[in-house]
Amino acid sequence: MTETLHPMLDGGLKPADPAFAGGTLVCACTDRPVKIVIKGQVLHNHACGCTKCWKPEGAIFSVVGVVPHEAVTVLENGDKLKVVDPNAVILRHACTGCGVHMYGPVERDHAFKGLAFIHAERLLEAGANPPGFAAFVSSVIEGGVDPSRMDGIRSQLKSIGLEPYDALNPALMDVLATFAARKSGALPA
Structure with missing residues (x-):
């Protein structure tokens, strides 16, 4: 059975435009x-299955990436x-009219402080990095x-080139672990 993952995923991933310099959400x-x-x-763009992210009607996943907060x-x-x-x-930050999450800065002491999460499918312009x-x-x-649908969902994600993780990808998990280790003193600051 083919699942409705997300409109940006279901037709296959579109490549990034090397000239993409931003746009309007x-x-x-x-x-x-x-x-x-x-x-x-857009950096670290990915399909997200969490229950906090905004998803288009009928989609199983959101598609979310980050930009520096000062770029918003x-x-x-x-x-x-x-x-x-x-x-x-x-x-x-969600629109009170339609409910779409427009951007989400991380402002507290966290490994992702200074980043803002965005939904690239809301961009008017094409060319942002596709989910990775x-x-x-x-x-x-x-x-x-x-x-019972999970094996099929994971297979479908892999078929479009997206490795499924039950957390973040290894590179971002390393960033989180490094931040925690520096805060605890296990690694030098």
Whole structure:
């Protein structure tokens, strides 16, 4: 059975444009849409199965990447943005009209501090880095996916070139572990 993973994944991954220098994220509102400009390429773009990220209607995964927080500028209708969970590490700013998560900075003491998570499918411009892996794949079960579908979902992810992980990919897990080791003194700061 072919699953509806996400609109950016289901038709195959589109390559990045080496000239991509950023673009405009737009929410789904037809009246006063929120517009946010990002500068630079989207990094660590991935399919995410967690239950916190915004997903398009019918999608099992979100597609989320990061940019430096200073590369994010709210251009229009920022008054419609509200933080979904002020206690979360990622302060997901969602449009109060349509519910789309527009950006999520990490502001507290964390390995990802200074980054903002974005949903590249909301970019008007093409050419952002495509997803490179799938994270928190098992978490889709928490969102209501029957566990019997998981082998097929993992196979489908692999068939489009996305390695499925039940956490982040090894490189990002190393960043988190290094941050923790430096904070604890196990590694020099």
